[in-house]
Amino acid sequence: MLDDAGLQALREAARLSPDNLPLRRHLADQLLAKGYLAEAEAEFRAALVLAPKDADVSAGLAEAFVRQSSFGEALAALEPFLGEPGCPPRLGVLAARALLGEGDVAAAAHRYHDAVTRDPSLADPALAARLAAPPQALGGPAPYGGAPSGPAYGGGAYDAPSPATPAAEASAEVERSRFTFADVAGMEAVKEALKVKLLLPIQQPELFAAFGKRAGGGVLLYGPPGAGKTHLARAAAGELGASFVNVGLADILDMYIGSSERNLRATFDLARRNRPCVLFFDEVDALAARRSDMRQAHNRQIVNQFLAELDGVDQDANEGVLVLAATNAPWYIDVAFRRPGRFDQLVFVPPPDASARAAILRILCRDKPIAEMDYDAVARVTEHFVGADLKGVVDRAVEAKLQQSISAGRAIPLATPDLLAAAKSVRPTSVREWMATARNYVLHANDSGAWDELMPWIKAKW
Template identity: 50%
Template sequence: MTDPLIDSLRRAVDGAPDDIALRLHLAELLLTAGNVDDAITHCATVLSQDPASGPARALMARAMGPAQSTPAESAVETGGFNWSAAEHEVSGIAEPMFVTGDDEQAEPATSAWEVESAGISLADVGGMRAVKDRLEAAFLAPMRNPELRKLYGKSLRGGLMLYGPPGCGKTFIARAVAGELGARFVSVGLADILDMYIGNSERNIAELFRLVRREAPCVLFLDEIDALGQKRSGTHNASMRGAVVQLLTELDGVAGQNEGVFVLAATNQPWDVDPALRRPGRLDRTLLVLPPDAEAREAVFRYHLRHRPVEGIDLRRLAKATEGFSGADIAHVCESASELALMDSARSGQARMIGMADIEAALREVRPSIGAWLETARNVVLFADEDGTYTELRTYLKKAKRL
């Protein structure tokens, strides 16, 4: 039987889709009624509109967490007094008699990592249609379609490794994925994890995963994964080997702890990553992020010139002239053009606009920076790709006439 109140709220939400409070009230009722998938759908809609919504995040975490029995049910199951319920009732009145020392249950007062709202979405990423389509299939479509996810047995857990030349926007893309999911975003680099003292690196990794599980839905971005997860066969450092083992353990997420945690990693050297990290259930999917296409290069120029005094800028012409440039190279071009205009203004004593002549002069000085990476990639494709892992990279190198 259907609930008349829920049916009325559904119609009200259809009539006012932007009413966040109304949609959350409906999601709460759906979750209470046991309709978890619909509740997740409405929570995801709210988070896409307001990624910082605390009530939506809390409700999403409840919906995606393990089912819990009510105190009354627990008492019936055990056939006696419900000590857990009684302890919960007096927890705010009486201090606990003993300290368990269970760090897994304790909430730390502070965290070494910053949990952010992404603030952007894939709509802010210019071009890169193939990358967006792959991300849609890997993460976004299952989140938006809980009924299909349930039908096809698709878990909300996931790991994907972004690889490609340096400066091509891998971090920006990871942040945009978090924005699309309405999820929190935690970015971690090598220096945030590794510690000179034995055991501390493993402890840092364990604490990091406890944090992102509490913040679920959350995107964890691991930068420089080739350094953090380097091949154990190639290192004699016991601390590094222990860190890799701990990372593997956390990625496995014993007992489904990683539900709602989306792990994205980035590297310029995927061939240096420990093969165990790329087994099923871990970072088992890879995505090649190439230098920006023409549409993306226009967007990068527009972004880096948006707050500078410019006139007569032909973005299409600049995009055509910078084929093979990374996003970082284009940023350098814009910075160099600004310096030329600034120095000219300082000499003349009169400020002037940045024009095409300045950018073209900068282009004569700035060359693409990814040549060395392409040469290394070429050697890997030719001599170390027996299993076809880098088929997509091989296709690109042939197109770029590097093979």
């Protein structure tokens, strides 16, 4: 309850005129100045709805967070502006305070000195003294590069600082894919999107150069598990005749602070040395999760490093590097990754329809002895099956047929009844569960329109 008559009058005025941005900002500023931090936070949030890109409103919200020791939330509020050229110096000082609260002294000092260099009037002697103090004197978590006390990935802990090592070498390996789009059944719309975004700029560079389009970029493939996202990535590399680097979590994440970022940089450098190259990140939500959900500064640094590598050190750094990523949970990925120039194209990889299922079965059976086969009949009884499920059906049918062949002493070919019998014993893995989650986001958390592509599919089938 506010005990200030002036603030009560301002709040009542804002209630009667909820869309009056100047009034709401003034109320939020007054609440912040008088120490009503939770109330100020609520008003800044309301103002941010009216003006999502207002740097002053974001700065006010960040200051309310910092003064409540909610440092991670403060950095999340500032993030859309910190990476832009000409970021207001005031935001840099706020970021320094938040980073210092998180224990990332080096990054805090960099932000502070950059801001004060551009606007000396923002100099804060107390903050500068804390940034210059030895880490042990600051209290709280150890600085980035030391041993923090909080949890790390998977509930473990960082027990020691990273040892002094030379520049990291990528543990991921360069491959040559033997698949092309001819090996991908159905999904014509998805393949066409990949061709236009990733392949054609390299295959027809003169045409794209005429329109100022460069070879490179990022596409985020999302959809239920087992729908063929990894297979699509390999096929894209094979279609282009490019190198393929399949990046797993074990290739990036490391128990020592700073090593994960070095591994990420080394992986991008590997792709740049082997261009044209398709660089594929599977389960990318583990590396690109929303920073507002992270409690530790070192976790956010991995996201920041990922964003920096996607942008490249100059405009030509990633030319010829085609970055593909796949996830089953796109709604957990930091929104900064969807900015133009990064993963600006989200491509939904749906479960296969009946004709695509028949085509998948045909591909899976093409190197096996088969009798007359009615793939359409099998496709009709495998609704909601994804490619991984269909492979399980074929594998189970082959195992049963192998037993018969061993008893008969000769190879007995697969037939339609074998696949139908196997299909009855296999349940679709996760499509229903995934679509239930997707439906909630599409219908109740789609203010930005990010999931509009899912809307027709969900309404038609679910």
